[in-house]
Structure formats: C-alpha cells, structure tokens
Amino acid sequence: MNFDIAIVIAIEMNIKVQNISKSYNKIKAVDAVTFEVNSGELFGLIGPDGAGKTTIFRILTTLLMPDEGNATVAEYDVVADYKAIRSSVGYMPGKFSLYQDLTVEENLEFFATIFGTTLAENYALIADIYIQLEPFKDRRAGALSGGMKQKLALCCALIHAPKVLFLDEPTTGVDPVSRKEFWQMLKRLQLKGITILVSTPYMDEASLCDRIALIQKGKILKIDAPQVITANYEKLIYDIQSKNTHGLIHDLKNYSSHYSVYAFGEFIHYIDKNVDFKPEDLQQYLEEKNHSDIIIKKAETTIEDVFMDL
Amino acid sequence: MKRFIGFVRKEFYHIFRDKRSMFILFGMPIAQIMLFGFAITNEINNVKIAVLDKSKDTETQKIIQKISNSTYFDIEQELSSESQIEAVFKRGKVKAVLVFENDFIKQLQTEKNAKVQVITDATDPNIANTISNYVTAMLQNYMQDKNKINNQKHQIETQTQLFYNPELKSVFTFVPGVMTVILMLVSAMMTSISITREKEMGTMEVLLVSPIKPIQVIIGKVFPYIFLSIINAAVILLLGYFVFKMPIEGSLFLLAVESVLFIICALSLGILISTLSNSQQTAMMISLFGLMLPVILLSGFIFPISSMPLPLQIISNIIPAKWFIIIIKAIMLKGAGFSIIWKETLILVGMTLLFISVSIKKYKIRLE
Structure with missing residues (x-):
C-alpha cells in the first residue's frame, strides 16, 4: 500500500x-x-x-x-x-x-x-x-x-x-x-x-x-x-507631427487652450484644456504657423502620459 | 565551511588576476629589500681618499698599501703638506684624508703608540662616520696581525675611538625595517582595499543579502593575506640571510610566531580601516598616511627613536611596528628568547585585540 x-x-x-x-x-x-x-x-x-x-x-x-x-x-x-x-x-x-x-x-x-x-x-x-x-x-x-x-x-x-x-x-x-x-x-x-x-x-x-x-x-x-x-485616464491625448518638430513644440505651447505638450517618440503628445476641442482648429493654427505635413490623430494613453500628468 | 572555501578561492582569483596586487605582493618586497640593501646603504665602496704621509717610512707604506688594496678605498692623491687638505676637500672628490704623524715608525717602536689622524668630509655625516670606522678597523686589524706575528703590543691610535661594530652594518637595520614595512603594507593596505572594493563595486550589497555571515566575509578576506604575508616574510628573511648575510641568532620558530602575530595585528588594523572608509581611495590614503609614514618614520626603522624629540618618542609607542622591530632585531641579532621580548609581544597582542574588538563593534551589517 x-x-x-x-x-x-x-x-x-x-x-x-x-x-x-x-x-x-x-x-x-x-x-x-x-x-x-x-x-x-x-x-x-x-x-x-x-x-x-x-x-x-x-x-x-x-x-x-x-x-x-x-x-x-x-x-x-x-x-x-x-x-x-x-x-x-x-x-x-x-x-x-x-x-x-x-x-x-x-x-x-x-x-x-x-x-x-x-x-x-x-x-x-x-x-x-x-x-x-x-x-x-x-x-x-x-x-x-x-x-x-x-x-x-x-x-x-x-x-x-x-x-x-x-x-x-x-x-x-x-x-x-x-x-x-x-x-x-x-x-x-x-x-x-x-x-x-x-x-x-x-x-x-x-x-x-x-x-x-x-x-x-x-x-x-x-x-x-x-x-x-x-483606462481611468480621462483626458484625450493627440499624436501630433509636422516637419519642424522643434518649432512645433514651441507653437503648440503658445496655443491658447493647450493643457500639456511633450515629446513622445516621433510624435508630440498634446492635451487640450477644452472638452470640445476640435483638431481642425489646431490644424488651421499650425498651418498659419507655416507647418507642413501636419498629422493630428488620437493617441493611445500610456503610463508615461499618466505619469506626466501626476 | 564550503562557503568559506568558496569565498577564499574567490579572493585568490582577485589577487592573482590583478597585476597591481601581484606587484605589491611580490615585486615590492624584493625591490625594496634590494634597494635598501644595495643602493640606500651606509656602507662604502671605492671611496676616494688622500694620504698625507709625514713620516714616509716602511710601516706607513705598508699601511697605505693595505688601505689602497682594499675595495673600500682608492687612494686618489698623496699630499705633501697640511695646507693642501682643505683644497682637496673643496674639490669634492676626496671624502677623507689620512694623516700619518712624523716619525711614525719610531713612535710605534719606542712609544708603542703611533697616531693617525682621519679627517673626513662631514657634509655627509653618515658616510664620514662610516669611513672613520672603516679606517680605524683596518688599522687595528693591521696592528693585530702584526702584533700576533711579532708578539708585541704596538698600537696605532686613530682619532676616532669607535671600534668596528657589526650592528652598524646598515643592512642589519634595513632587513627588519623592510620586513615590517612590507608586512604592514601587504596586510593592512591590501585587506582594507580589498574589503572597500566590495563596497565600492556594490558587491558588498549582494554579499550582505546572502546567508554568508559578516565574520565569514572578514575571515575570508583576511585569510589569503595571512598566507601571502607569511610567504613574503619568508622571502625577505631568505634574501637577508643569503644575499646580505644577515644573521639569525635566535630561534626561527619564535621569529615565525612573532611574525604571524604582527601580521595578524596589521590585518586587524586593515579591517579597522575598511570599516572607516567607503572607497578604495580613502582606504589607501588612510593606509599610506596613517600607517606607512609612521611605520617608516617613527618606528625606529630609519631614524633612531632615542634621538627623536620627546613628543615623537611618546607617539612612537602606539605604533605596532616599533615593537615588532624591537622584537625581530632582538631575535635575529642578539639571539633573544621569549623571556627577553615577552613585554613587547604582550603589547602587540594587546593592540591586536583592541583593533579586532573595535572593528567588530564598527562593522556594519547594513549599508549605513
């Protein structure tokens, strides 16, 4: 046994x-x-x-x-x-x-x-x-x-x-x-x-x-x-890109309703203060500042984004 | 035990793979003993001297012959009057002038006492002293031989009354001194550096967060150096004995035991230094300035303690090296037994115990 x-x-x-x-x-x-x-x-x-x-x-x-x-x-x-x-x-x-x-x-x-x-x-x-x-x-x-x-x-x-x-x-x-x-x-x-x-x-x-x-x-x-x-992060983050990256950060920081702007890989992460933010307005603003090849799209929230906001 | 052996094996890897450690361990002792033994010596060889022979008789000629035949002196010049002496010294080549008195041979035969004046260039007092000792010795030697043959009691008187003293041979003070310095260097500096290296490299962190006990780490660190220091001491003694004919009058066993005691004393000092410093550089600085300089300057190795100012004489008492030098000199030159050196031994034992207990108290089981 x-x-x-x-x-x-x-x-x-x-x-x-x-x-x-x-x-x-x-x-x-x-x-x-x-x-x-x-x-x-x-x-x-x-x-x-x-x-x-x-x-x-x-x-x-x-x-x-x-x-x-x-x-x-x-x-x-x-x-x-x-x-x-x-x-x-x-x-x-x-x-x-x-x-x-x-x-x-x-x-x-x-x-x-x-x-x-x-x-x-x-x-x-x-x-x-x-x-x-x-x-x-x-x-x-x-x-x-x-x-x-x-x-x-x-x-x-x-x-x-x-x-x-x-x-x-x-x-x-x-x-x-x-x-x-x-x-x-x-x-x-x-x-x-x-x-x-x-x-x-x-x-x-x-x-x-x-x-x-x-x-x-x-x-x-x-x-x-x-x-x-x-997932709990409520703000919308946009990936923004143009030919002149350095000038882009500067110009975005001068945009009246910006909340935060920081480099993120090949893009700039942009968060707006307003809930009813329209990407087209920003596109127009950037074009006025002579930026070309502008890309503006919604970004996926990462830990880094959360961290930047803490 | 397996842990301990593993640790010691690691330490040997560290030592044998580091060229600097290897040099300090094995190159330095030999280089130092050779340097002190040959180059930085008070002994003289082919020293140029001049002779003023006022008598010019057969006896003085024989003496001059004997002196010029020796390897110690070369007779550079024969002077004819005392007025030339100063000029000869001023030219700097001649280090000493021998002056034979008038009617030398007659004085020797009738008065049984003739005089030779040894005038030395005392700009280097050590050499001057040594030269007059050598000349005196040679003259006495000469007369002894002559007296033995003729069964007379004639005497040559020199101005310096020192007689040839084997303990004046510089190598006899250098061998114990170098041995002390090397053992101090290897034991204290190398262990303190090897312990602080673990701290600096961050490996101490890993060792602390492991089952190995701090005491095992310390003993593991110290063990290879006990072993290597003993080899070093043996090499220095062998060199001293065979190359420089340094006598070992006393018991070899006692000498070995006292050396091991001093090694352990130096190692415990090394551990103490490592508990006080966090980087290899600090450990090295403390070892060099806190240990090496006092060992060299205050231990009686180079400067006799009796001729130091009183405050330094008092300070010299707290230097372990002083006691060790007294011990090994007594054993090697005078053949002293334990009954003569027990006091010094006891002092070393006391110092060792003090260093060990302080380092155990200071040893950190954490990072701060």
Missing part, C-alpha cells in the same frame, strides 16, 4: 510595506510609502531617477533600516528577522554587482556556494537564461555587454531558487532587444511561482507588470494594474 502524504506548507511569499519613511540628512527619500505585493505577483515600482525606488529596495532587502513604519517580506520583518530574509530572497542591485574579474562561470559558482547550493542543483531554474550565456562562460564578467551582464546578474540572483526576487532597475543601460528578452524571462520566472518586485525608470515596461506603483519624490502617486491606470 502506498501512503503518499503531501504536506503543503502554505507560506505567504508576499511583501507588505506600511508607512515606510526614510531620510538622508533631512532630505526625505521615501515618504510614508505603503503598498503590498501579493504572492506570485510581478509588481513594478515605476518612477524617475531619484524617486526613492532604490531606497525602498534596500529597506526591503534589509540593507537599510526605515526611520518610520514597518515592512515584511515573506512574513519576515525587515528589521527583526533580517537574517531570515537575507538567506531566502534573491536581490539584484541597480549597479552591476558581480565580480568583473571573475568569469561568468566562476561568478555563478561563487554565488551558488555562498548560498549553500550548486549550479547543477538549480540549473533548471536558470537554464533558459544561462543557455545564452554559456558560450561566454569562460569570459570575464567585466568584458560582457550590458545585456549579458544583466542576464548573468539575474542568474546569480536566482541560483538559490529564491521565492521572492528583488530587481532594482534591471534594464537600465541595456539595449531594447535585451530589455525585451529580459522581461520575457521575468514572465517565465513568475510562472514558476516567484514573487517579483521590479523597478524601472522606463514607462513602456510598466505595462508588462501585473500591478504597478507610480512613485515620485519618495511618494507613491498611484497603485493599480497598468491597464486600469491608463
């Missing part, structure tokens, strides 16, 4: 942040931040440089102590249970933090040993990332390209099969193709049940998260699913 007894211990792999504040020399880097990341969620902290993202990461990874408030990672308190957190999470700091003078393989082996595991033991978890690195395994980490470095850093953060993963600006300084690949990897890791907290200054990456928190100057402005955030 077979007695297969499966003991399932349900550990909540969530992150809870309550009213966290942190100042450096009287400057508030993080100001009463509260958010929660559910078990198995891919959560993004979206905000510009200096918004306080890294400080939040460092508090959650027990590297800094909050001045106020408290936080837990996988039910462990970030101050009292710091040792438990340190041995169970994966952390990839914003700056490339591997040993440049060690080879790819030596870096991986080193991090495997200090986490008390081996490369072979958790190979399955990193296999699809490592496969791209394998041809360069004898190359020094310092000689890798930006994208490769990030993949290696991710492998090293994953080598001990953590249940919670902290990635601080993993795609900064990485080319667009590698960035895309990187996010595909994160999605696959999420499918393996890993809770991921990621930060990025790139707004286009926000839509790839389950939920995001928009953060600026140490304060959280909005928390929701990216689709909900864009």
